[in-house]
Every structure is written in structure tokens, then in C-alpha cells.
């Protein structure tokens with residue numbers, strides 16, 4: 081993911097669902113790099129919000145046995161995009177938890193490329209989206225297991241909750257495996273709020289918007305479980321939800 | 326004057342008529358029991374009073390504390406003092422009972438123009454009601470009903486009722502799934518929370534056993550969407566001995 085000189089087009093796979101008009105306002109986008117030495121541990125929390133377009137591009141290299149925990153709330157009122165490429169050396173661990181919240185005409189997207197370059201590395205991605213209005217939420221996630229990267233464990237769990245029939249979720253988890261003895265799993269699901277749960281909460285006195293917010297907050301918090309900033313992220317997600325409900 | 330008055334209530338669920346002209350009047354200070362065969366419409370009555378979407382009222386009226394119950398949204402019915410104990414309490418992953426219950430209670434208080442309860446005051450209240458129902462208060466920190474046993478779910482329902490302190494409770498088979506000791510604890514809990522001169526209860530049950538603890542003033546038989554017979558507490562015993570066919574015929 082080196083810096084691109086010219087504005088991407090929709091023909092490029094990673095930009096297929098992008099809001100190119102919004103992208104133009106912040107182009108070009110510099111790549112932020114992060115390298116973890118062997119055995120090093122780091123956590124990062126990114127909140128993409130505000131009224132104008134936010135586009136971030138990360139390139140992460142994890143040394144042998146390094147552990148990186150990245151949590152994201154993508155809830156800008158204009159275009160919000162995070163792309164991240166992670167290369168894992170032997171026994172490295174990458175944990176990714178992202179929540180996307182959008183309403184109106186907004187597009188939010190996350191593009192990941194996780195490269196298991198050496199054996200026994202573990203990557204775990206959880207993406208939760210809540211989309212209302214005519215919003216679009218995208219997750220394009222590629223897991224590449226290179227030749228010889230035996231003992232790889234890679235998982236992707238992507239779920240979206242649509243508040244309106246007019247909202248769109250695009251989820252494309254992708255696996256490319258060139259090694260044996262590899263454990264990779266991906267799942268994605270698009271759904272609506274459980275009506276029975278909503279009625280149960282209403283029967284106890286919760287107004288509909290509060291009941292929805294509570295259930296959606298719980299859904300999004302799956303992306304933040306175990307994060308050092310869990311409480312802050314959950315509160316920020318709730319504030320974002322209140323804007324789209 | 327009656328606290329809850331149901332007149333000729335008719336409804337449809339998924340286009341199918343279930344309640345067919347049901348009338349029932351419940352006064353303050355009274356405990357009523359409804360019994361009736363499977364599929365008679367007992368849970369449908371409970372859900373309809375609670376305002377569950379999909380339970381479309383096609384006729385009749387319901388007055389609660391002088392107000393038109395059917396004109397209210399489900400959460401407004403709760404704020405007006407109605408509580409529905411579910412036959413099958415719903416599991417809500419990720420949402421803790423204390424969190425939602427405090428929000429629910431404060432939403433009700435707000436509607437009634439009362440001050441919200443502080444976190445500390447709420448926890449004290451929740452612990453007190455958990456102790457009354459002998460439910461480990463730690464369970465209330467877990468997601469709503471998730472991983473609870475059948476009996477724990479029913480006890481947690483009664484803890485919620487204790488916290489919300491409703492004027493009127495309709496309890497749909499709260500006794501099912503309870504072991505012998507839990508039945509007594511829940512029965513005594515219902516009495517402690519609801520047996521007051523300004524409150525009333527409608528118990529839906531299949532068995533006399535709950536009625537040994539929560540003694541009803543009136544017993545009704547619901548069959549095919551209507552109340553087909555009403556009587557005193559002795560009617561429950563008669564039903565238990567003879568079955569519905571003999572009594573309803």
C-alpha cells in the first residue's frame with residue numbers, strides 16, 4: 081500500500097465502494113508506518129469522526145512474537161476510511177476490532193490486508209457495523225498465508241446491522257492460502273435488530289430509541305471486548321449511535 | 326372502581342383471530358388467576374395488554390387506571406404501572422440486567438415526572454429485591470437472561486418486577502420451570518411485592534401449586550379466546566380434579 085500519486089478509481093478492487101468525491105478532498109493520503117520489534121507489544125485506538133472526510137492508511141510490520149492490538153471506531157459524519165496492511169513474522173499476533181456507525185448518505189469503510197509471512201502467527205479480526213438511512217458500510221479484508229507459513233491461525237468475523245432497508249453493507253472477507261496446516265475461518269452476516277428483544281425492553285419501560293441504542297451498543301461492543309480503552313470506545317460508539325437513530 | 330377493565334377484546338395474530346370477545350374486570354387489591362388449555366389465548370392476552378407489535382386489536386377496549394391502555398405504546402404502558410412477566414423471558418446478549426433495568430426504571434420515573442435514581446440507590450434497590458427472591462445479585466450483572474436456567478429466568482423476572490414496583494402485573498406461567506423451593510420463594514416474592522391494597526395481579530397458570538402460595542380471589546377459565554367460566558379459588562381445585570373438558574362443557 082504505497083502512496084498513490086493519482087486518485088484511485090472504482091476499477092481498483094480496494095476502492096470499489098469508496099466515496100471518491102469525498103476522497104478527493106483529502107487526497108493524497110500519506111501512509112503511517114509502525115514497526116514492532118520481535119516480542120514487542122503495542123495497542124492502538126483510532127477514532128475516525130468529525131464533520132469532514134477522514135482517510136487513514138496504516139502499514140504495520142510485526143516482528144517474531146510481537147503482539148499488536150488495534151481498535152477502531154469509524155463514525156465520521158462524512159466519509160471515513162481506514163486501510164491497514166499488517167505483515168506478521170513467526171508467532172506474531174494481530175488483534176483487530178472495528179466498529180463502523182453510519183447514517184444519512186455516508187460511506188464508511190475498512191480495508192485490511194493481513195499477511196502471514198511466517199509460521200504460527202495469529203490474526204483475529206472482528207468488524208461490527210450499524211448502518212441506517214442510505215449509508216454504505218464496507219469491509220474488504222484479505223488474509224494472505226504465504227508459502228511455508230504453517231500453523232497459521234487467521235479469523236475474520238464480520239457482522240452488520242441494518243436499521244433501514246435503504247442502507248447497504250458490503251462485506252468481502254477473502255482468504256488466499258499458499259501453505260498447509262493452516263486454520264482460517266471467516267464468517268459474515270447481515271441482520272436486523274431482534275424484535276422480541278426490543279419488545280422485552282419496551283415492556284420494562286424503555287422508549288424505542290433507548291432500547292435500540294442499548295442493543296446496538298451491545299452489538300458494537302463485541303469489537304471492543306478486552307480493549308484497554310473499552311469503556312471510552314463503547315461510550316463513543318453510543319454517542320455515534322444516537323446520531324443515526 | 327376497577328384497576329383494569331377489559332371489554333369484548335378481540336384480536337388477530339398473523340391474520341388469525343385469537344381473542345374473541347374477552348371481558349374481565351380486576352379491582353385494586355385483587356388477585357385473579359387465569360387457567361385454560363394450551364393454545365387458548367392466555368399468552369396472547371398478556372402480550373396484547375403489553376402492546377406487543379403484531380398483536381392487532383380488532384375490537385373491544387381496555388381501561389387501565391382510568392386510561393385507554395390500547396392507545397399507549399408499550400413503554401408508556403410500563404410507565405403507567407403495567408408489568409408483564411414473560412412465559413419465555415427473552416435473552417439479550419451483551420446487555421446487562423442492571424444496566425437496562427436502571428435505564429428502564431429511570432425512563433419510567435421521567436415519564437411520571439420523578440427524579441432519576443442514582444447508581445448507588447439503584448444498586449441497593451436491585452440487591453434488596455434479589456435477596457427477596459434469593460437470586461445471586463451477581464447474576465444481574467450478566468447479560469439479560471443469557472445462560473440463565475429456566476428457574477433463574479423466572480426469578481430474575483420477579484426481581485425486575487420488584488425493582489419496577491408496578492401497579493398491575495400479568496404473570497404468564499411464572500411458576501413453570503421452578504423447583505419446589507423456588508416455587509415457594511417466588512410465591513412469597515409475588516405476595517411481598519404485589520399484595521397491596523392499590524395493586525392487582527393476573528396470574529396465568531396451569532397448576533394449583535402456585536395458587537397455594539399466591540391465593541387468588543377469583544379464578545377464570547379462558548378457552549378459545551374468551552372467558553368461559555369464572556369463580557372463586559375453589560374453581561382451580563375443581564379444574565385440577567376434573568380437567569377442562571368437564572368444567573368448560
Ligand SMILES: Nc1ncnc2c1ncn2[C@@H]1O[C@H](COP(=O)(O)OP(=O)(O)OP(=O)(O)O)[C@@H](O)[C@H]1O
Pocket residue numbers: 338339341343361362363364365366367368369370412
Ligand atoms: N405468531 C403467531 N402466528 C400464528 N399463530 C400464533 C402466533 N402466536 C400465537 N399463535 C396462536 O395463537 C393461539 C393462542 O396462543 P397462546 O400462546 O396465546 O396460547 P396459550 O393459552 O398461552 O397456551 P399455552 O398454555 O400453551 O402457553 C395458538 O393457537 C397459537 O398457535
Ligand SMILES: [Mg+2]
Pocket residue numbers: 367368369412497
Ligand atoms: Mg402461553
